[in-house]
Amino acid sequence: MSWSVAAFGVWPYVALAVFVVGHVWRWRSDQMGWTTRSSQISEKRLLAWGSPLFHVGMLAVLLGHAAGLLVPASVTTALGISEHAYHLLAVTAGTISGTVLATGVVLLLLRRFVLKARLRLVTRRADVVMYVVSAVVIFCGMWATLQHNVLGAGYDYRETIAVWFRSIFAANPSVDLMVGVPFLYQVHVVAAFALIAVWPFSRLVHVWSVPVGYLTRPLIVYRAGRQTSELVRPSAVSGSGGSDYPVRRAR
Amino acid sequence: MRVMASVAMVMNLDKCLGCSTCSVTCKQTWTNRDGTDYVWFNNVETRPGVGYPASWEDQGRWRGGWGLDGSGRLRLRSGGRVRRLSRIFANPEMPSLDDYYEPATYDFDMLLSAPAGEHMPVARPLSAVTGLPMAIERGPNWDDDLGGSSIYAASDPNLTALHDQGLGDQVRLEFEKTFMFHLPRICNHCLNPACVAACPSGAMYKREQDGIVLADQDRCRGWRMCVSACPYKKVFMNRLTGKAEKCTFCFPRVEQGLPTVCAETCVGRLRYLGLVLYDLDAVEQAAATEDPTLLVEAQRAVFLDPNDPAVIAQAEADGIARDWIAAAQASPVWALVMKHKVALPLHPEHRTLPMVWYIPPLSPVLTATTQMGGDNTDADDVFHAVASMRIPMAYLAQLFTAGDVDLVAGTLMRLAAVRTHMRALTTGVGRDAATPVGLSGADLEELYRLLAIAKPAQRYVIPRAHREDAARLASWVTGCALDSPGGVGMSPTGAPAS
Ligand code: SF4
Ligand code: SF4
Numbered sequence: 001m002s003w004s005v006a007a008f009g010v011w012p013y014v015a016l017a018v019f020v021v022g023h024v025w026r027w028r029s030d031q032m033g034w035t036t037r038s039s040q041i042s043e044k045r046l047l048a049w050g051s052p053l054f055h056v057g058m059l060a061v062l063l064g065h066a067a068g069l070l071v072p073a074s075v076t077t078a079l080g081i082s083e084h085a086y087h088l089l090a091v092t093a094g095t096i097s098g099t100v101l102a103t104g105v106v107l108l109l110l111r112r113f114v115l116k117a118r119l120r121l122v123t124r125r126a127d128v129v130m131y132v133v134s135a136v137v138i139f140c141g142m143w144a145t146l147q148h149n150v151l152g153a154g155y156d157y158r159e160t161i162a163v164w165f166r167s168i169f170a171a172n173p174s175v176d177l178m179v180g181v182p183f184l185y186q187v188h189v190v191a192a193f194a195l196i197a198v199w200p201f202s203r204l205v206h207v208w209s210v211p212v213g214y215l216t217r218p219l220i221v222y223r224a225g226r227q228t229s230e231l232v233r234p235s236a237v238s239g240s241g242g243s244d245y246p247v248r249r250a251r
Numbered sequence: 252m253r254v255m256a257s258v259a260m261v262m263n264l265d266k267c268l269g270c271s272t273c274s275v276t277c278k279q280t281w282t283n284r285d286g287t288d289y290v291w292f293n294n295v296e297t298r299p300g301v302g303y304p305a306s307w308e309d310q311g312r313w314r315g316g317w318g319l320d321g322s323g324r325l326r327l328r329s330g331g332r333v334r335r336l337s338r339i340f341a342n343p344e345m346p347s348l349d350d351y352y353e354p355a356t357y358d359f360d361m362l363l364s365a366p367a368g369e370h371m372p373v374a375r376p377l378s379a380v381t382g383l384p385m386a387i388e389r390g391p392n393w394d395d396d397l398g399g400s401s402i403y404a405a406s407d408p409n410l411t412a413l414h415d416q417g418l419g420d421q422v423r424l425e426f427e428k429t430f431m432f433h434l435p436r437i438c439n440h441c442l443n444p445a446c447v448a449a450c451p452s453g454a455m456y457k458r459e460q461d462g463i464v465l466a467d468q469d470r471c472r473g474w475r476m477c478v479s480a481c482p483y484k485k486v487f488m489n490r491l492t493g494k495a496e497k498c499t500f501c502f503p504r505v506e507q508g509l510p511t512v513c514a515e516t517c518v519g520r521l522r523y524l525g526l527v528l529y530d531l532d533a534v535e536q537a538a539a540t541e542d543p544t545l546l547v548e549a550q551r552a553v554f555l556d557p558n559d560p561a562v563i564a565q566a567e568a569d570g571i572a573r574d575w576i577a578a579a580q581a582s583p584v585w586a587l588v589m590k591h592k593v594a595l596p597l598h599p600e601h602r603t604l605p606m607v608w609y610i611p612p613l614s615p616v617l618t619a620t621t622q623m624g625g626d627n628t629d630a631d632d633v634f635h636a637v638a639s640m641r642i643p644m645a646y647l648a649q650l651f652t653a654g655d656v657d658l659v660a661g662t663l664m665r666l667a668a669v670r671t672h673m674r675a676l677t678t679g680v681g682r683d684a685a686t687p688v689g690l691s692g693a694d695l696e697e698l699y700r701l702l703a704i705a706k707p708a709q710r711y712v713i714p715r716a717h718r719e720d721a722a723r724l725a726s727w728v729t730g731c732a733l734d735s736p737g738g739v740g741m742s743p744t745g746a747p748a749s
Contacts, residue, residue: 032494038473041347041348044341044347054340120382215332
């Protein structure tokens with residue numbers, strides 16, 4: 001198996017399988033750990049800027065990716081959007097949201113790994129892995145865009161990466177299309193699937209708990225009778241709710 | 252009318268010696284874990300003072316509790332649902348660890364491992380948060396007994412409010428001379444809980460059967476809105492799990508008919524536990540009472556007389572068991588809050604309708620009566636003192652009646668009448684103290700028994716949870732941790748948790 005088949009033909013499926021199975025396992029076994037694991041209580045100054053910038057930037061970038069990867073070039077052309085106009089729009093919107101996202105990430109990384117005193121002992125292995133992988137994804141993506149599309153002649157990923165991406169879901173990955181793709185994009189893509197594999201084991205699961213139900217439910221929640229989940233469980237009482245909470249040491 | 256039963260507590264502030272036994276036993280029971288090291292479900296603060304977390308009463312900063320919108324409807328002070336969701340990435344109104352305090356331990360190891368030398372080894376304080384050496388500059392009760400009052404008591408948000416009324420500067424001086432008391436605080440298990448209303452994931456909830464407000468550890472997703480929404484700052488974020496935790500009203504004990512740990516271990520024996528029947532349908536309207544000074548009476552009107560045949564019939568129709576109705580009839584909370592009206596809720600102006608009420612402190616008034624040359628066993632002299640102690644009364648009114656001084660004064664006069672009446676009974680000297688405060692001699696004697704000599708059986712009237720639930724309950728209490736995911740030994744790595 002050549003490296004390209006491994007990276008673009010097999011790895012995406014491995015990552016997606018881990019993503020699905022991992023989520024099922026995590027949901028069923030670890031409601032207690034299913035949380036944002038917000039550290040605002042420990043540090044809030046940098047978070048006040050970093051977190052909103054990161055989240056808003058990320059949402060915009062994801063929307064951009066959805067448009068770029070899922071909508072075939074033929075559709076936008078049929079809609080009468082010229083290739084040039086599309087390129088201009090994508091690069092402008094992408095650069096703005098990418099900058100917002102990158103600023104947020106830098107602040108969050110700074111907060112967690114440089115000015116870390118308060119967060120040192122609450123940062124878990126899963127957090128470190130998640131931060132490293134997302135940083136690689138984000139910075140490769142930003143760099144590739146900068147090098148090829150802002151400063152460079154322009155790289156039309158809609159003819160290669162997007163087609164390949166859609167082919168994954170058709171269960172017939174066009175690995176060949178990815179071979180000639182610029183290196184930064186390749187790293188971006190492989191790391192992105194790594195992030196997908198890490199997802200269910202990290203705090204990223206909170207994405208699935210976006211509280212939309214809050215908008216319509218009655219404000220005061222009553223619960224009748226007793227349910228297992230309402231009890232403060234032994235795990236919560238003994239403080240052993242997760243696998244690798246750092247144990248506080250005296251020195 | 253829909254009849255519901257709620258557990259409730261009354262604390263007699265006159266008897267609190269500020270020993271903090273309640274805080275310590277509560278902590279040992281519920282929050283002696285990493286991550287909750289800074290958390291005190293029960294804390295005792297000195298008044299005047301800033302409390303814990305510092306300046307928790309300053310709703311300008313935290314926007315806790317409820318307000319009324321333009322058309323008089325209840326609305327959380329932190330805004331509508333959409334505003335709250337928009338603050339989900341970073342909640343600007345949430346206190347940080349600095350507003351509580353940085354928990355610390357000491358480098359005790361040094362005492363044993365230091366090499367022999369000329370000087371005694373010293374155990375330096377180490378931050379429990381960072382593990383690094385730190386200077387301890389704040390604690391959960393840093394201004395205990397008015398320590399450092401020129402800094403701390405002076406920044407008491409209630410005093411700021413008085414200042415705005417033009418009573419400011421005298422307060423500091425007079426207070427420190429005549430007036431200090433301790434205020435033990437737990438979650439109030441409110442009838443209209445702001446924490447529950449603010450929780451985006453529906454993890455905070457009120458139990459239908461007994462009104463206890465809990466944070467579901469499985470459903471909390473760490474959105475943190477409950478922390479800022481509680482005007483009493485009685486929901487806490489676990490630093491390690493990132494989930495909300497709060498006072499449980501010791502529900503595993505209460506379900507067995509046992510008092511909460513804080514009540515059971517209270518040295519001053521000042522806590523009373525009992526049931527209150529209330530009308531669920533009346534809660535919202537009462538909480539929306541326009542004039543904040545009428546909120547205490549509005550909340551009293553939500554409570555239902557457990558001896559009223561109509562209430563009993565409806566309670567039975569609504570599924571409340573006979574023994575629970577009987578417990579409500581014998582409830583010391585009912586007697587203190589409703590029958591004799593000597594208890595008041597803390598900060599009713601936040602419209603959460605708290606279920607922990609306080610008997611305001613009379614002893615500072617008695618001291619002042621003596622200082623003013625009066626006889627503190629004589630109701631008239633005490634009434635006179637109550638009426639003339641403008642500043643302490645205004646301060647108590649800030650705490651307990653949304654500013655209604657007369658309501659506080661009336662409550663204190665009833666307490667003074669108990670003393671005078673009992674003195675007259677035992678010594679044969681003294682005058683009728685009952686009539687001026689609108690109670691009978693028998694009432695005052697009952698109050699005396701309840702306040703002064705009541706045994707635990709009268710102070711804690713808690714019906715057991717129903718037998719139908721007992722099997723499941725027992726299986727939890729004695730159950731195997733391996734039965735549930737996330738239990739000991741069920742950690743993802745399979746390694747037993749240390
Ligand atoms: S006092 Fe308790 S029930 Fe009331 S709002 Fe605060 S946490 Fe909720
Ligand atoms: S144990 Fe009782 S007397 Fe001591 S501080 Fe607590 S409430 Fe006050």
